[in-house]
Every structure is written in C-alpha cells, then in structure tokens.
Amino acid sequence: MFKPQIRIPATYMRGGTSKGVFFKLDDLPEAAQVAGAARDAILLRVIGSPDPYAKHTDGMGGATSSTSKTVILSKSSKADHDVDYLFGQVAIDKPFIDWSGNCGNLTAAVGAFAISNGLVDSSRIPLDGHCIVRIWQANIQKTIIAHVPITAGEVQETGDFELDGVTFPAAEVQIEFLDPAADEDGEGGAMFPTGNLVDTLEVPEVGSFPATLINAGIPTIFVNAKDIGYTGMELQDDINADQAALARFELIRAYGALKMGLISHISEAATRAHTPKIAFVAPPLNYMASSGKAVHAKDIDLLVRALSMGKLHHAMMGTAAVAIGTAAAISGTLVNLAAGGGARQNVVFGHPSGTLRVGAQAQQTDGQWQVTKAIMSRSARVLMEGWVRVPPQD
Template structure:
C-alpha cells in the first residue's frame, strides 16, 4: 500500500444549471489559500475539479460533462464595490488541453449567479424579501461589466420551480430575468474595425474567393457573424450536421482564428488555439421552417432570423447567453449581417431567433455617440436550478 498520497481536499461547492449550461460554483474564500488568487495553482485545482485535461474527451474523473456547455467553473465572492452584491468570475475549462480560458463571460451561467449568491449567503439577508423578487447586482469580473439578475423569492427562499420553458432545457423552472448593462465587451469599440460589415480575408478552404463578409462585434462576447449561405449552409443545421463533419469544423476554426486576428484579440493565428472561449463564430440566415433537435416544429413565422453558433470548436446545442446578447445588439444596428437576416431596418428593440433547440427572444438598446455605435443594455430571460450541493473532492497532490 502506498501511503505517500495525502487525503483528498474537500471544498464546499454547488453544482448548478444556469440556462442551457451547468457548472461547479465555488466561493473564493472556500478555496485552498494558494488557489484564492489567479495563477497556475488555481487553474490546476479547477481543472482537476472538472476532470481535465482528459485525452479521452469524457471528463469521467471529474464534474465536467465533456461538452463546452458543461465544462465550466464559477468563482463567487462578496463584491468589493458598494454598487454590487457579488463578484462573478467565469472559467471555461478546456476538455482535452491543460488550460482554463478566462477571456469572457458565460451568459447562461450568469442566470445562476444571483440564485447561487443568495444560497451562499453572499447577498445580505435584509435585501431578500419574504415574497417577491430580489434584484441581485453582479459584477462580471472577466469583462468588467454589470449584470442585474431579477430572482423570484417565495417564503424567503429562491424560487426554483416554475412554468417558464426554455428551449434547450427539458423541464420548466422559475424565470430569472437578466439585464446586461453596457454589454460591449472589453475596452475597445463595439465594432473593432469601425465597420458594421467587414470583408474578412480567409483561406480559400473557408471561402473560394479568399474573402467573406463578416460582422465583427464586441457585445456580450466577441462574436464573428457571417451569412450562412456564404458557407454553404441554410441556417437550419443541427449539431450532427456540423459536428460530424471534420472538414467543416476545421474551416470554421480557421474562420474564427482569422476573425480574432482582425478584431485584435490575438497577435498571430497560432494564439487562437489557446483562446478557445473567445471569439465565437455564428452564421445567420433569414427565417425558414425547420425541426428542432427535440422534434419541435419551428415555423417561418415563429422567428425573425436563424442563428447557429460555435462554442469550443463544436456547434452549440442551443445558444450561448453571451452570444444571444451579441445577436440582440447586432440586430438592432442597421446594416449588420444579423440585422439584414432579420429583415433590416433600424427600429428593432428585440428579436426572436431560431437555434438548434428552438427559439429565444433577446432585447437590446443601442445608440450612436459621436458617430460610433454603443450598446446600452441587453435583456433576456433564463432559468436556473441547484442540482447538488455539498463538497467536491480533489486529490491534494494537484496543489503540490
């Protein structure tokens, strides 16, 4: 018997679904001291919690679910800002590689932050009504933005059960309203090239002409929007149509890398491999009927446009919340590819878009300041639910 290995660490944690994602939520103060600040040891601990890196791609020896939607961690702490209740840091854990991507937010898990902060006792008790709704003010630390979550409360407890249905989630739950304030990501312009549509140079493997039209936007999360038809798609594709096509995945990743370079997010194409979470790639199309992955029929009149988005190298099964913000903002700006797919015009304050699992409505407010477009707010509804709470166990040698 080998007695040289220490007992496992036991770390308080909540395993939670938010929107169409789920992840492990932890309080910073509950982490081992060496992991309470950013760095190699924190990343090593969180990767081990999730079960990465896993060359088998299954995350069997951890809490991850072997998809981009389920390989996630969230760190919460009492906010240092008097204008906020909770500081929220999101980590997208690579499944088969040894890194955690901290470059962006997760809009889906944002819906779980308010309920989780209340459950953890981070939100002051005096702010929680006996019945009604509590507005949780969240500081999104990855991108330095404010999110306001409206969390329903019954008998002083977060209401989790309800009749709100979210396509991509099997069971109904209570509705959580989200407002993403000033959602343009990062410090630069919302349209980093200054144009709402850009001619992006790409390899001929992506587009035979070596060029493709793209809307490059920083809103919610940096996103590259292209016309589905220019990629040879209809906009009605489901996961297997893309994810089972190795050549398609390669060309879409090439597109992502070239878009990231044009947006100034990376300095050379090789850097894209170590920045998997951002930017996102999405392709858009005008409305047409299709059958969602659940078998639900989506009629032409049900949607304003169709959107399919890539996440961590694969087509997402529904839609990332942050990408939904980008869709809403881009749809509100005249002349973007998203706006044109939705029929054009400059009076759109909300759109309903079709994704592989169904539909989603997102609202956005935009304005022009000194000739530049800015986003003031984006809104949507999601749901969240605690799946398990207790302590996650991690081999102690991960911090050796």
C-alpha cells in the same frame, strides 16, 4: 504513501442551457484563492480535464463546452454591487482554462447562488417578489443585473418558464447586461473593433466573405450561412460530425480574432478558445429542432447557429445571444439584415434546440453605436450541493 483527497465546498448548478461547479472564493484552498497555476490545476481536476477519452468520467464535467465550466463568487469589491463573478471555461482535452470571457447562461445561476450563500445583504432580500442582484462580471469588467424570484425569503427555483434546450420548466430569471459593449471606463466605441458594421473577411483556403465583427456580451464573428455553404437550419451532428467543417470554422474564427485585434498572430487563437465566438445567420425558414419540435419561419425573425469551444452549440450561449440582440438592433449588420433589416428592439431567433427572444436598446451618438442594455430570460436551479473531492495538487 499517497495523500488523501481534499474536499472543497461546492454547488453543482444549471444556469440556462449550461451546467457548472460553483465555489465561494474563500472556500477554495488558499493557493487557489488567487489566479494562477494552482487555481487552474485544482479546477481542471474538479472537472476531470484533460481527458483524452473526452468523457470526463473522472470529474464533474459533462464533456461538452456547455457542461465543462467553473464559477468563483465572492462579496463584491465594487461599489453598488453585491457579488463578483469569475468564470472559467475548461477545455476538455487540454490542461487549459480560458478566463477571457463570460458565460451568459451561468449568469442566471449567479444571483441565486449569491442569495443562498450569504453574498447578498439580507436587507435587500424581500419576503416575496424579486431580489435584484447586482453582479460584477470580473472576466469582462461589466455590470449585470439578475432579477431572482423569491418566495418566503428564499430563492424560488421551480416554475413554469420553459427554455428551449432545457428539458424541464423552472422559475424565470430575467438578466440585464448593462452597457454590454462599453469599455471598462464606461465609454462605448469598441463595439465594432474595425469601425465597420460589415467587413470583408479574407480567410486563406476558405475564401472572402462579409462578416460583422462585434464586441457585445462576448466578441463574436457573424457570417452569412449561404456564404460558407450552409442554410442556417443545421443541427449539431451536421457540423460536429464533420471534422473538415470544424477546422474551417476554427480557421475563420482565428482570422476574425486577428481582424478584431484580439490576437496579434494567428497562432494565438488556440490560447483563447472561448473567445471570440463564431456564428452564422440566415433569414427564417421552417425546420425541425433537435427535440423534434417544429420551428416555423413565421414565428422567428432569423436563424442563428453558433460554435463554442470548437463545436456547434446545442442551443445558444447566453453571451452570444447578447451579441445577437445587439447586432439585430443596429441597421446594416448581417444579423439585422438576416432579420429583415430596419430598426428593432428585440428579435426571436431559431437555434438548434428551438427559439429564444432577446432584446437590446441601441442608439447612435456622434457617429458611434452604443447599447445601454441587453435583456433576456433564463432559468436556474441547484442540482447538488456539498463538497467536491479531488486529489491534492502538488
């Protein structure tokens, strides 16, 4: 006899250009309250993975890297923080959840969820204004500050802030990524794992070309679009419909991960599909965004296209935007050079869905680059809340 489904309190939220299923840690079944196979099995079933049809028909996932995500939140165990934030990137066609990195887009929803679900002390929530939510990002051991708008003591979700890649306007949430390239002990030095602003990346069957390998927000490999046969104006179908191109990008990503020291053998890249990211950059050009909106070269500093979980992202991952802002602030990186070079504290870059502004504060101390803060704006809102139901996982 088959057992009935179990139901788990959950909230389905959009954060930035991503969507995910949010849980409070203590609402999960006891076996899933700790990392391991039981937790992964339940979250995979929630999303509907693995799905050989790549549709997520039998789950909450959206069958894309930006909509196949899970978030677990709890009162913070860290001093001077409100909430611990754990992110799981769920593979679509494999029984695999990557816990190796953050989701910058869903970070925008973490503060709102924390406030609405009692994870932020009520004394810190103003009647009107902004609540500063101090987030401990458990995947990458970093502090993030979310400025969540509050009206009449509750989270304000509606507004007129427009974000390219999101259909409707909402309230603006400013996100500060503190010391995004610092080690866990707070020391910088791992921002450029090889010690170089630009390396020569040698990839068998692809070629040798310059690359900026940076760990800020999320480990990211930046290459010049022209060096791999692109213009930087590409939209999703230009890349994702080309299986040979996707295979080349994955090979570049794997060899970049090896050079960054993230893996010890090229075969290990498949076990951390979420990180590092790979992106290609180019100087500004006029192009038509996926929405039909015209993006003018005069309004942007550079073009960036990035891949997530093996596919070109429809807009830009939030963590990759941190990497873009950080690299742009450091003279001599490929991102900085594509933006025209020189010192800068913010850039506006063109992505497939439109444009995005990101800022970063970088400085060089004793020959080492450090970034104290990266800042960008996103929006977030609750799409549905209640219970998610899944068959019991034996």
